[in-house]
Amino acid sequence: MTRYFIVPGLGNSGPAHWQTYLEETVPxxxxxxxxxxxxxACEDWISNIDKALHGTDPASVVLIGHSLGCATIAHWYQHYKKPVKGALLVAPSDLEAPAYTFPATGFSPIPLQPFPFKTIVVASTNDEWVSFERATYFALCWNSELVNVGDAGHINAASGYGPWPQGAGLLKTF
Known part of the structure; x- marks a missing residue:
């Protein structure tokens, strides 16, 4: 049986966010x-991923990252080298862009090593926190499938992404 672990970004994902919807509806x-x-702090966040997965068969794990959560997953894998079943990486923020001035420590540079498991990067053409070109670059480096959702902002609640059937459908591909 597949186990899904949500890795939110900066500020967590509120009650109207698609990650919360998945948490409430996906077994x-x-x-x-x-x-x-x-x-x-990156070290704390990746340690918490590892603690959450403790005792779970990695072959049954799908990680679901949004924004800073995507970089967190990349850092977690780079540090712990534990392959999982897969990862859905939605709107991976570009922490190296000048516009990213949030107080996040240790997340840059973003690891660019390929994942040895299935990954899907979902990107928008008008995301204020990552250009589509940069999201495409991440997908290429990570050996990920790239899904272009068009003009969808940061693919969060503020952009209208609460219940997100396309995201739930992508989970089924793992």
Whole structure:
């Protein structure tokens, strides 16, 4: 049986966010909690992923990242080298862009090594936190399938992504 682990981005995902919708509707889906959502340290966030997965067969795990959660998954894999079943990486923020001035420590540079498991990068053509070109570059480096959702902003609640059937459908491909 597949187990789904949600890895939110900066500030967590609120009640109207598609990650919350998945958490509430997909069986065996849990959110990985962080102690510090607004000024995160990469080391803490990746450690919490590893703790959350402890005792779970990695071959049954699909990680679901959004925004900073995508970079967190890349750092987690680079550090722990634990292959999982797959990862859905939605709107991976470009932490190296000048516009990204949030107090996130240790997330840059973004790891660019290919994942040895199935990954899907979902990107928008008008995301304020990552250009489509940069999201495409991440997908190429990570050996990920790229899904272009068009003009969808940051693919979050503010962009109208609460219940997101396309995202739920992508989970079925794992």
């Amino acid at each position: 065996d889906c849990v959110r990985i909690q962080q102690q510090e959502w607004d000024a995160p």
